[in-house]
Amino acid sequence: MFACIHAPAVSSSGQALLVECARAFSPRLERVTAGTVVLDANGLTRLFGAPAELAGAIARRAAQMGLPASVAVAANPEAAVHAARGWKGVTVIPPGREAEFLSRLPAEVLAPSPETAETLARWGIRTCRDLAALPEAGLVERLGVEGAGLHKLARGAGRRPLVPEQPARAFEEALELEDPLTLLEPLAFLIARLLNGLCMRLASCGLAAQELHLRLTLEDRSEHVRLLRLPVPMRDGGALLKLLRLDLEAHPPQAPIVGVSLSARPGEPRFLQEGLFLPPAPEPAKLELTLARIAGLVGEGNVGWPEREDTHRPDAFRLSRTGIPACLISSQPLPLTLRRFRPPLRAEVEAPAGRPARLQAREVRGRVVGLAGPWRTSGDWWTYEAWDRDEWDVALSDEALYRVYLDRRGGGWYLEGSYD
């Protein structure tokens, strides 16, 4: 048995009230259109009595909430919707008499497409009874699948299942502290407690944490907020605790803590079927932990997967914390490789006639015995990071090969790297 509450022309807040009104009777409800909600009324007669009393209770509740709603109860969701749309007040359709009740309603309540509605009007079909009286085969022949559906609806024979709305679940745990905390160790103990609860709730829903928001209320009434984005959804409390600990070690709060709140954005857990012959790859959760530890050691921006930037600027790259999909590797000849000095070394270069003849930069020094160049490159002249330089490939007297360049904007020679 299904009940439909129909309140046409309600505002957005009215729509929320409509859903609240339906939720007061059943958690299984479907929002059909903006002003129409169907709820699963199976078993509610034990609480509210006969279907008419249930429909009356729903109507009273809607009136209390200030909603001008019509309510209908029927054996299938579609008949309930059409009855609620067609009649004001409370309607109860006894099981098996859907066709009889719906027959008096105009055909528009079945919500046909504009083209079909026009066709039906031209045929002189005004009510559901007229439509139900037409031969089904002929209707399908002329109106296709929609015709068959409308014919079934007009007879009140719709049997589609209810598609219940899943309420948004909040995964949040919070704790108020009596005494302020100043050390990480007791804080980690409390976070572990919150994480355990959070992970259990996530696991019970078959979900995992995609993001963790840690909100620490400080003694000076300010808040210290940390956001942990995980590359793969995780619900291993131990690993998440270690990640939060590492993050807090790198970004400690500036005052004692009086409140802890932890929330998770849920995501579908990723399941991976390992194969016997697959190449080795780090376990994502373990890798994230390792990366967090290394980032604490060498700095946040110094660990990741390199990506080349779409520019001709020398040494243009960025580091990403999430790997990008693998691309096809083609076999190529072994190329000459540059080993960079980052940042480039300032060099003293003797350059009679503009060609390097002797070079000195930190521990690199020597006479130039072979050279090629200059190769002039420039770009980004429209930004503050413009570059303009003459590059040379040089071989020094110690047989080492280097790339040097003359910075034409700032002046001066630089040693960019060695060919290694």
Next chain:
Amino acid sequence: MSAPLHSLAPWKARPAPELVPTGVAEVDALSGGLPRGALTEVLGPASSGRTSLVLAILAEAARRQETCALVDAGDAFDPASAAAAGVDLSKLLWVRCAGKAEHALRAADLLVQGGGFGCVVLDLGDVPPRLARRIPLTCWFRLRRAIENTPTVLVLVGQTSCAPSCASLILELKKGRATWSGTPGCSRLLRGALFEVSRRKPVASASAAFQVRAVG
């Protein structure tokens, strides 16, 4: 304790490690390949082809669809050269240590302990030999112990050998001979270089040479 030695379980020789190709045919012919679960040292001064060889190793690992890590003590890695060498950058984790060798060692330790990498390269190529030799031997034993019985190839790049007793394979490279084209002073091009490589461990061998070519 009184049981004679011959009554104890028979002595079992350690199985020979699996060898993977380096991606350079001459080096593979010389060394047989890089051992998995063991430490390999690639030694040589600047412009000796160390980086070219390492990038070839990483590119070969990428062809095997393995995830690799490069711990770059001197921040010398050039993504453009790596991409040109065929390294799949999306499968290469790069750790930049801004010249701090102790950070590089710690990061390599964490990566090796974490496991799952096909190849981990610890690049100490720009660390002066006198500093590299000060790294305690226990560090290298710890790393070697961590990768034992794993499929990881651990490659250490340096100017001189830091861990000769821990390494299963030591490859030594010498400065190469540059190849130029064109006439001096007019449209001259650096075409490539020829690098010489020899095996120092497990047994010293004759040297071989491999060619690199300028691209682009």
